[in-house]
Amino acid sequence: xxxxxxxxxxxxxxxxxxxxxxxxxxxxxxxxxxxxxxxxxxxxxxxxxxxxxxxxxxxxxxxxxxxxxxxxxxxxxxxxxxxxxxxxxxxxxxxxxxxxxxxxxxxxxxxxxxxxxxxxxxxxxxxxxxxxxxxxxxxxxxxxxxxxxxxxxxxxxxxxxxxxxxxxxxxxxxxxxxxxxxxxxxxxxxxxxxxxxxxxxxxxxxxxxxxxxxxxxxxxxxxxxxxxxxxxxxxxxxxxxxxxxxxxxxxxxxxxxxxxxxxxxxxxxxxxxxxxxxxxxxxxxxxxxxxxxxxxxxxxxxxxxxxxxxxxxxxxxxxxx
Amino acid sequence: xxxxxxxxxxxxxxxxxxxxxxxxxxxxxxxxxxxxxxxxxxxxxxxxxxxxxxxxxxxxxxxxxxxxxxxxxxxxxxxxxxxxxxxxxxxxxxxxxxxxxxxxxxxxxxxxxxxxxxxxxxxxxxxxxxxxxxxxxxxxxxxxxxxxxxxxxxxxxxxxxxxxxxxxxxxxxxxxxxxxxxxxxxxxxxxxxxxxxxxxxxxxxxxxxxxxxxxxxxxxxxxxxxxxxxxxxxxxxxxxxxxxxxxxxxxxxxxxxxxxxxxxxxxxxxxxxxxxxxxxxxxxx
Numbered sequence: 001x002x003x004x005x006x007x008x009x010x011x012x013x014x015x016x017x018x019x020x021x022x023x024x025x026x027x028x029x030x031x032x033x034x035x036x037x038x039x040x041x042x043x044x045x046x047x048x049x050x051x052x053x054x055x056x057x058x059x060x061x062x063x064x065x066x067x068x069x070x071x072x073x074x075x076x077x078x079x080x081x082x083x084x085x086x087x088x089x090x091x092x093x094x095x096x097x098x099x100x101x102x103x104x105x106x107x108x109x110x111x112x113x114x115x116x117x118x119x120x121x122x123x124x125x126x127x128x129x130x131x132x133x134x135x136x137x138x139x140x141x142x143x144x145x146x147x148x149x150x151x152x153x154x155x156x157x158x159x160x161x162x163x164x165x166x167x168x169x170x171x172x173x174x175x176x177x178x179x180x181x182x183x184x185x186x187x188x189x190x191x192x193x194x195x196x197x198x199x200x201x202x203x204x205x206x207x208x209x210x211x212x213x214x215x216x217x218x219x220x221x222x223x224x225x226x227x228x229x230x231x232x233x234x235x236x237x238x239x240x241x242x243x244x245x246x247x248x249x250x251x252x253x254x255x256x257x258x259x260x261x262x263x264x265x266x267x268x269x270x271x272x273x274x275x276x277x278x279x280x281x282x283x284x285x286x287x288x289x290x291x292x293x294x295x296x297x298x299x300x301x302x303x304x305x306x307x308x309x310x311x312x313x314x315x316x317x318x319x320x321x
Numbered sequence: 322x323x324x325x326x327x328x329x330x331x332x333x334x335x336x337x338x339x340x341x342x343x344x345x346x347x348x349x350x351x352x353x354x355x356x357x358x359x360x361x362x363x364x365x366x367x368x369x370x371x372x373x374x375x376x377x378x379x380x381x382x383x384x385x386x387x388x389x390x391x392x393x394x395x396x397x398x399x400x401x402x403x404x405x406x407x408x409x410x411x412x413x414x415x416x417x418x419x420x421x422x423x424x425x426x427x428x429x430x431x432x433x434x435x436x437x438x439x440x441x442x443x444x445x446x447x448x449x450x451x452x453x454x455x456x457x458x459x460x461x462x463x464x465x466x467x468x469x470x471x472x473x474x475x476x477x478x479x480x481x482x483x484x485x486x487x488x489x490x491x492x493x494x495x496x497x498x499x500x501x502x503x504x505x506x507x508x509x510x511x512x513x514x515x516x517x518x519x520x521x522x523x524x525x526x527x528x529x530x531x532x533x534x535x536x537x538x539x540x541x542x543x544x545x546x547x548x549x550x551x552x553x554x555x556x557x558x559x560x561x562x563x564x565x566x567x568x569x570x571x572x573x574x575x576x577x578x579x580x581x582x583x584x585x586x587x588x589x590x591x592x593x594x595x596x597x598x599x600x601x602x603x604x605x606x
Contacts, residue, residue, distance in 0.1 A: 034425075034429065034509045035425050035428075035429035035431055038421045038422060038429075038509070039422045039437075041421060041422070042418035042422035042477075042480045042484065045418060045474060045478045045480065046441065046444060046480060046481070048474075048478070049456070049474050049477065049478035050444050050447070050452065050479075052459055053456035053459050054443075054447065054452055056456075056458065056459055057451065057455040060454075060458070115347075115350075119347075125344070129347050129350075131592060132351045132354055133350070133351070133354070134588075134592075134596070134599075135354055135355075135585070135588065136354055138538075138588040138595070139581060139585075140537070140555075140556050140559075140580055140581065141538065142538075142540050142556040142557075142560060143361075143577045143581050146559065146560075146573070146577055147358075147361050147577060150570065150574075151357060151360070156372075156376065156570070158360070158377060161376075197599050200596055200599050200600060201599065201600060204600050249446055252448050255450040256540045256541065260560065274448065274450040277454065278450070278454075282454075282545075291454055291455060294452075294454065297448060298448075298451050301447060301448060302446075304446070305446035
């Protein structure tokens with residue numbers, strides 16, 4: 001066990017000095033006996049059903065496999081990746097993924113932070129709003145996609161009549177079918193689903209801030225807004241960074257809402273890497289090529305995860321507990 | 322998870338006259354969540370012509386016809402059964418596997434432990450849909466496609482979240498407690514099963530609830546791994562109604578309402594655990 005781990009649990013145990021590490025001879029053992037009995041089952045499933053597919057994804061991306069017969073696999077080096085460079089739709093999809101990461105992450109983080117700052121003050125209804133804002137996070141993305149498809153339906157939906165009612169009739173029109181509107185709608189839907197999660201991360205971080213600083217600001221006559229900008233938000237810097245990273249990693253998982261509502265259309269205007277890979281592998285029967293697209297998605301994920309893992313040391317995680 | 326308790330304990334509720342301008346804004350945002358859900362639920366009780374005639378209105382003549390039709394002719398009952406079966410079995414396995422592994426990581430010292438542990442974090446980061454193509458081909462080698470087994474085993478690889486949360490919990494339990502048990506001659510299994518696991522009940526519930534929501538709602542794996550319609554889970558089955566847009570809106574809303582009812586119920590019953598899970602590093606979702 002790492003020294004940080006031990007020292008973290010020590011104060012809770014009520015002991016003054018960190019307990020001595022286990023005797024050296026034991027620490028040198030390899031994984032066997034009781035330890036393996038506890039760890040191997042979970043790790044086995046993890047390796048067989050997550051890591052093997054991961055490796056297979058990478059291996060298949062260097063083949064021209066059509067997905068039908070295993071005897072038809074031929075390694076073709078980096079040809080798939082060379083094709084990616086020429087594939088206009090892939091470029092579009094990559095840009096759209098960037099839109100999801102940048103656009104939806106910024107909106108999510110700002111919205112979540114502002115809401116947390118507002119709702120942290122207990123007032124009538126503050127807990128109700130907290131609870132409501134987390135609801136979309138438990139919904140099936142398929143359901144979310146289908147319901148919004150109905151609401152935004154240009155003929156039988158609710159949005160256009162509503163806009164006419166409140167005098168914004170000139171905005172009425174086609175929504176998911178409009179290549180200029182579909183992507184922003186899907187980004188907003190991504191925000192809608194997850195902002196509550198990040199709001200709660202901010203709320204818990206706010207609860208752990210020392211009270212004296214904010215008291216001092218009040219004594220000095222700072223307004224609530226001044227206090228938030230000059231005192232509270234700087235103290236949340238670490239949490240903001242964490243939320244930005246988590247939200248970015250999460251935004252790369254976008255698939256179901258796009259798949260259900262637009263399927264990547266109209267005319268690829270909402271195509272993202274995973275929908276394009278799905279199309280290539282299962283409709284176009286280019287499994288090798290589809291996996292090359294996914295490898296690009298994985299590489300982006302790995303880069304972001306690297307930054308996240310650096311923060312995930314146990315001592316850092318203490319803040320949210 | 323301390324949010325709720327601290328707010329309640331330290332601050333008295335008072336009406337914030339200075340903040341009254343906030344209510345319309347907060348309410349508008351809440352409405353974007355509550356209205357679509359409410360609309361979905363009440364439209365499920367309207368006939369199709371009623372939905373088309375006035376999509377906004379509450380059901381003036383509420384009818385159960387949509388639900389009756391779904392129960393008698395559709396495959397919804399099968400999908401519900403499948404989802405319930407897959408979710409129940411998977412969640413029990415995921416919780417058991419992650420609890421055991423968390424105990425192992427928290428208790429034993431062995432070479433490469435930190436590396437093995439860090440390697441699990443990869444599993445939290447990877448977008449599930451990135452592995453589904455290769456995963457499907459891999460399952461076909463194992464003869465597990467179009468079976469609940471393939472799906473359940475895949476979910477059994479979703480243990481990193483549980484291991485992370487439970488290891489943190491086990492690490493925070495005083496070592497004296499375990500040492501006392503060891504001196505009493507308890508085996509590791511006894512310590513794990515009779516001492517630590519009962520203490521970890523809140524953390525275990527958090528993990529279980531999170532996995533219920535994830536697995537019940539999971540879409541891409543059943544979409545790709547299952548081919549026979551009678552094996553579909555609810556999220557994939559729901560999609561079969563798409564395309565009949567105007568002919569059966571009421572019925573479609575009924576399906577969606579049923580699909581949503583389970584996660585919503587879990588949320589309302591166990592909101593506190595769910596919030597705790599969010600804070601414990603929920604990065605999937």
